[in-house]
Amino acid sequence: SKRLGVCAGEGSAWGSARPLMKVIEVSGHGIPWLLGTFYGLCQSDSSATREVLLNLLFALLLDLVLVAVVKGLVKRRRPTHNKMDMFVTISVDKYSFPSGHATRAALVCRFILHHLVLAVPLRVLVVLWALIVSISRVMLGRHNVTDVLFGLLLGYALYSVVEYCWLSPLSAPALFALWSH
Numbered sequence: 001s002k003r004l005g006v007c008a009g010e011g012s013a014w015g016s017a018r019p020l021m022k023v024i025e026v027s028g029h030g031i032p033w034l035l036g037t038f039y040g041l042c043q044s045d046s047s048a049t050r051e052v053l054l055n056l057l058f059a060l061l062l063d064l065v066l067v068a069v070v071k072g073l074v075k076r077r078r079p080t081h082n083k084m085d086m087f088v089t090i091s092v093d094k095y096s097f098p099s100g101h102a103t104r105a106a107l108v109c110r111f112i113l114h115h116l117v118l119a120v121p122l123r124v125l126v127v128l129w130a131l132i133v134s135i136s137r138v139m140l141g142r143h144n145v146t147d148v149l150f151g152l153l154l155g156y157a158l159y160s161v162v163e164y165c166w167l168s169p170l171s172a173p174a175l176f177a178l179w180s181h
């Protein structure tokens with residue numbers, strides 16, 4: 001993993017690509033996804049859209065909690081070559097197993113592919129985004145390869161849990177009443 005951390009610092013082999021990697025990092029961060037989903041929820045005027053966005057919000061929150069619990073239990077330190085200059089972190093983010101970006105990327109990728117009707121090139125872009133976010137975690141030196149691989153598996157599996165617990169106006173009427181205008 002250390003050898004693959006080619007953007008871990010400005011002086012690293014691919015140090016000039018670090019700013020781009022950090023933009024990719026923000027694209028997979030929890031805050032833009034949570035704020036964007038919440039904003040969409042407030043703006044949506046169709047009940048079908050609200051249902052999808054409410055479940056996406058639930059999925060993102062579940063993911064944050066699950067990753068925080070696993071990080072807190074495993075307590076694996078981030079690689080020593082990592083510079084802790086990440087955009088907004090919480091206390092457990094000093095730990096690296098699993099990668100929260102990788103779980104979110106896999107979860108959101110599956111969610112989008114199942115719930116949005118997209119042309120094939122866009123579907124391919126969504127999968128590529130998830131892969132690039134994941135690979136960038138190792139290139140930035142934030143994670144070991146195993147953190148990212150486990151994160152991807154966890155996010156993939158978590159999507160199945162979200163589908164199983166799918167919130168609908170029938171199963172969670174009080175929640176939907178909050179968002180009906």
Ligand SMILES: CC(C)=CCC/C(C)=C/COP(=O)(O)O
Binds near residue numbers: 086095099137
């Ligand atoms: C503060 C909020 C809402 C989310 C934290 C997102 C975050 C910083 C996750 C850590 O990701 P990695 O484990 O991939 O470094």
